[in-house]
Amino acid sequence: MRKYFLIATALVTLNACSTASNYNPLDDYQQLTPATNLPTPVALSNGNFTVEQVERGQYLVGLLGCGSCHTNGALTGTPNRQQLLAGSDTGIAWSNPLVDRNPGIVYPANLTPDIETGIGSWSKQDIIRMIQTGMSKHGGQTLAVMPWPSYANIHADDITAIAAYLKSLSPVRHQVPAEVMRGQKAVAPFIHFGVYQSKL
Ligand code: HEC
Incomplete structure (x- = not known):
C-alpha cells in the first residue's frame, strides 16, 4: 500500500554531526511546529485610501495568511506580536535539504x-x-516560495485593497536575513515544504 505524507516541517540548524558517508540530514535538525491564525495588525488612517479599502485589505491579508510567513517567529511556533507582518528571521528553503546539505533559502x-x-x-x-x-x-x-502564482488572479479591487492596507500599517523596523545561496551554510533557521511518497 502506498503511503502519502505532506511534510511541512520547521527545521533548525544544529551543529553538523554526521560525515558525508553516513549522511542523515535529520541528525542535524530538531523539529518545531509553525503557528497559524495570527491577528492582522491595525492600520493607521492613510489619506490616499478609503477606510473601506484598508479594512478590506486587512480582511484579505488575514484570510490569505500572509502573516504566517511574514511574521517573525510564526514559522517556528513563537510569533512575535510586536513584529506582525514585519518579516521573518526563519527562512524557506527553495531546494530540498534532504538532498542538498546546504539548500538555497529566502526569508x-x-x-x-x-x-x-x-x-x-x-x-x-x-x-x-x-x-x-x-x-x-x-x-x-521572485521564486514561487512567495506564492504569487496563487495570487495572480486576485480581483483588481482586492489586490488594490491589500496594497492599501500594507501602505497604511505602522512601520516596524526589522531587517530580515539576506538570501542564502544554494551551497552556502545558513546561520538562521529555515523551513522546508515537501510532499513525499514511500517507494513501491
Ligand atoms: C509561504 C510563505 C509566504 C506567504 C503565505 C506569503 N509570502 Fe510574501 N514572500 C515570501 C517570501 C519567502 C518572500 C521573499 C522572496 C524573496 O526574497 O525572493 C516574500 C516576498 C514578498 C513581497 C516582496 C517584498 C520585498 O521586500 O521584496 C511582498 C510585497 C509580499 N511577499 C507580499 C505578500 C502578501 C501580501 C501575502 C499574502 C497575500 C504574502 N506575501 C504571502 C513568502 C510568503
Whole structure:
C-alpha cells in the first residue's frame, strides 16, 4: 500500500554531526511546529485610501495568511506580536535539504512601510505587481516560495485593497536575513515544504 505524507516541517540548524558517508540530514535538525491564525495588525488612517479599502485589505491579508510567513517567529511556533507582518528571521528553503546539505533559502520580507527594512519606498503599483507577478521593485523575479502564482488572479479591487492596507500599517523596523545561496551554510533557521511518497 502506498503511503502519502505532506511534510511541512520547521527545521533548525544544529551543529553538523554526521560525515558525508553516513549522511542523515535529520541528525542535524530538531523539529518545531509553525503557528497559524495570527491577528492582522491595525492600520493607521492613510489619506490616499478609503477606510473601506484598508479594512478590506486587512480582511484579505488575514484570510490569505500572509502573516504566517511574514511574521517573525510564526514559522517556528513563537510569533512575535510586536513584529506582525514585519518579516521573518526563519527562512524557506527553495531546494530540498534532504538532498542538498546546504539548500538555497529566502526569508519572508518585512511588509510594513519602514523605509530601510520594509517596503516603505514601494509604490502601490510596485506592491500590486509583486503580489500578482512576483516581479520585485528591484527588477528580479521572485521564486514561487512567495506564492504569487496563487495570487495572480486576485480581483483588481482586492489586490488594490491589500496594497492599501500594507501602505497604511505602522512601520516596524526589522531587517530580515539576506538570501542564502544554494551551497552556502545558513546561520538562521529555515523551513522546508515537501510532499513525499514511500517507494513501491
Ligand atoms: C509561504 C510563505 C509566504 C506567504 C503565505 C506569503 N509570502 Fe510574501 N514572500 C515570501 C517570501 C519567502 C518572500 C521573499 C522572496 C524573496 O526574497 O525572493 C516574500 C516576498 C514578498 C513581497 C516582496 C517584498 C520585498 O521586500 O521584496 C511582498 C510585497 C509580499 N511577499 C507580499 C505578500 C502578501 C501580501 C501575502 C499574502 C497575500 C504574502 N506575501 C504571502 C513568502 C510568503
